Amino acid sequence: MSDHHNNETDEELSEARERVADDTLDFEESQAEAGATDGYDENSIVTLSPKEHVRLRPGMYISSLGDGSSSEDGIYVLLKEVIDNSVDEFNQGFGKVIDVTVTETSVTVRDRGRGIPLGSVVDASSKLNTGANFGTRGNLKTAGMNGIGIKAVNFLSSEFVVQSVRDGKMKRVSYCRGDIVEESEITDTEEPNGTTVSFTPDDTLFKGYRYREEFIVPMIKNYSFLNVGLTINLNGTKYVSRNGLTDLLKEYMTNEPLYPIIHLTTDDLEVAFTHASQYGEEYYSFANGQNTVHGGTHLTALKDAISRTIKEYSGKANLEGSDIRGGIAAAISLRLEEPVFDSQAKTKLTSRDIAPDGPTIAKYIGDFIKTDLDNFLHRNKEVADAIIRKAMDNERERKSMSTVTKKAREQSRKISLYNKKLFDCRSHLNDTRGDEEKKLASSIFITEGDSAAGSITKIRNVETQAVFSLRGKPKNTYGKTKKMVYENQEFNALQVALNIEESIDGLRYNKVIIATDADVDGMHIRLLLLTYFLQFFPDLVKRGHVYILQTPLFRVRNKKTAKRGSRNADKMQEETYYCYSDEERVAAIEKLGANAEITRFKGLGEISPQEFEGFIGPDIRLDRVSLHKEDGLGEMLRFYMGKNTFERQNFIIENLVVEDDSQIS
Structure with missing residues (x-):
């Protein structure tokens, strides 16, 4: 691939951007001259090629760009789009094995399907709105419906190669940012049928990206x-399942189930659920x-159907849906014709009907659950009794809290009108409208005290970044009931701000970003907040919404200043390095010399707003809080947050590390 070719494609994109920018500027200038309602004419209309549009507005096709540090970043959407095509082949009865190779920067997917028709390899990989799923009913229960996915991968990759093998014949096409670099003739081959796609995301768009195994393995x-x-x-590494959604729940549940997982299936619907001794719904x-x-019509239908069926079986009119679902862990997989999602990223199902001429999704799922779950409960009385006991325990707790929750909700209404602890942003994840990329970028910093909140609030991005200020240390919620959350003004205000009460x-x-000081008190507050989330809202952590903000421990700088008019002024300007570890501090000192000034940040309030701007901007460093079954959630919380003071004290003594502050100053 030549540099000349890369330059040409970069120039084309730059020209497209310049045309849009120039026309926008002309439009704004004409408005200023002629008034807000004038100046809109033919020159204001810009037409982009499909490739230009995908590259100029990638968020419309893959939701966000990112660097791979979040599971929702675009490089994982690209990977998913390619694998989806191979999985569709499997579901249509072709190819039971898919080989996926992922390095830090590139991907190769090889399936054993039928292979793309050789005469259509170029069209299928480079012409938007081209595919095999238009107007053919037999193919409609698939993921790809719009003929966009693989083309978007092509246009957003610096290298993209597709190879198809069909019945002893092969064709291969190489691209660079959507432009053909090399196209082979159809040749003979001894390779088995199937399609191979290799791509390298364009690092001019996905800046500093890196594929991370922690996000790819759960996807696979x-x-x-x-x-x-x-x-x-x-x-x-081989991944294969024999028990479907039962295996999924066993993999992801962090608490032991109260009864064996209920697994119900029909042609296009699979459901599995159980309950555990936990708060919330999973x-x-x-x-x-x-x-x-983000759920959708199928998940809403499942919740309603399970609640209604179990309530009717129990014969207990006082049970509410929240009583029946409290502590549930459930999974649903639905296949339907012509699915409609909220975006190309397909994170929420918005379809109303199971098929163009079929019943609604609510009726289809409701009828299935009513029949099959009711039959199961009558045949498995021990399981049914365990479900009803859990529901009645939830009911008793709800009623015992009724006075507290009523008072808390009255306070919540006041909090919603004016939450003094919350400095809100404009874009939110649950907005029904708005820019998808901004919704995914929406974040809230939970800070300790007004000092830290003040620094962040002054320089945050008000479009996507909110701030919630804690007052001192929150209470330890380990072993407490949810009544405490409602009685504690701090926690009640937080759950209202997040909108996660139900x-x-x-x-x-x-x-949800925990931003505390890098000292003992800050670490303690961090643990108390994590305990709160893990105790009452574990799904918030499991779905990857909770993060820890990394802030620098040290600032290392030289104090050289240049005399006015000096020829060496540029060379003698101050150099500053912000260091997040001792290793980075040592490296900075080696660069600046032994006389460098070293400042140890002990609190977020010590960092000026001007400095803080770089720490919560595009280069923000976040550690995602993850939770796995092998972590042993119950035992972990008991050990670190329970009343086993002597046991924990011995652990601290045995693992204590003493820092020599004299080496820092």
Whole structure:
């Protein structure tokens, strides 16, 4: 691939950007001259090619760009788009093995399907709105419906190669940012049928990106859970499931189930659920193989159907839906014709009907659950009794809290009108309208005290960044009931700000960021907040919404200043390095010399707003809080936050590390 070719494609994109910018500027200038209602004419209209549009507005096609540090970043959407095509082949009965190879910067996917028709390889990989799923009913229960996905991958990649093998014949096409670099003739081959796609995301768009295994492995596991009998080899490791959504719940549940998982299936619907001794509701929803992390019509129908069926079976009129669902862990996988999602990223199902001429999704799921779950409960009395006991325990707790929750909700209404602790932003995750990229960028910083909140508030991005200020240390919630959350003004205000009282479906911010000082008190507050989330809203952590803000521990700078008029002024300007670890501090000192000034930041309030701007901007450093079954949530919380003072004291003594502050100053 030549540099000349790269320059040409970069120039084309730059020209497209300049045309849009110039026309926008002309439009704004004409408005200023002629008034707000004039100046809109033919020159204001710009037409972009499909490739230009995808590259200029990638958020419309993959939601966000990102660098791979979040599971929702665009490089994982690109990977998913390619795998989806191979999975669709499996679901139509072709190819039971998919090989996936992922390095830090590139991807190769090889399936054993039928292979793209050789005469259509170029069209299928480079012409938008071109595909095999238009107007053919037999192919409509698939993920790809719009003929966009693989083309978007092509246009957003610096290198993209597609190879198809069909019945002893092969064709291969190489691209650079959507332009053909090399196209082979159709040749003979001994390779088995199938399609191979290799791509490298364009680092001029995905700046500093890196594929991370922690986000890819769960994606691959989900593909295996949703497609029983499919084997996916990821970098040499085999993933295969025999029990579908039952295996999924066993993989992701962090608390022991109260009864064996109930697993119900029919042709196009699979449901699995159980209850555990936990607060909140935990759901995993999928539509045509897409992980609909934001739910949708199918998940709403499942919740209603389970609540209604169990209530009717129990004969207890006083049970509410929240009583029945409290502590539930459930998964649903639905396949439907012509699915409609909220965006190309397919994170929420918005379809109303199961098929163009079929019943509504609510009726289809409701009828299935009413029949099959009711039959199951009558045949398995021990399981049914365990479900009803859990629901009645939830009911008793709800009633015992009724006075407290009524008072708290009255306070919540006042808080919603004016929450003095919340400095809100304009874009929110649960907005029904608005820019998808801004919704995903929505975040809230939870800070300790007004000092830290003040620094962040002054320089935050008011479009996507909110700030919530804590007053001192919150209470330890370990072993407490949810009554404490309502009685504690601090926690009640926080759950109102996040909008998670009933469930996290209405969560207002995609990222909940704990921003505390890098000292003992700050670490303690961090643990108290994590305990609160893990105790009452574990799904918030499991879905990857909770993060820890990294802030620098040290500032290392030289104090050289140049005399006015000096020829060496540029060379003698102050150099500053912000260091997040001792290793970075040592490296900075080596660069600036032994006389460098070293400042140890002990609190966020010590960092000026001007300095803080760089720490919460595009280069923000966040640690995502993850939770896995092997972490042993119950035992972990008991050890670190329980009343086992002597046991914990011995652990601290045995693992204590003493820092020598004299080496820092």
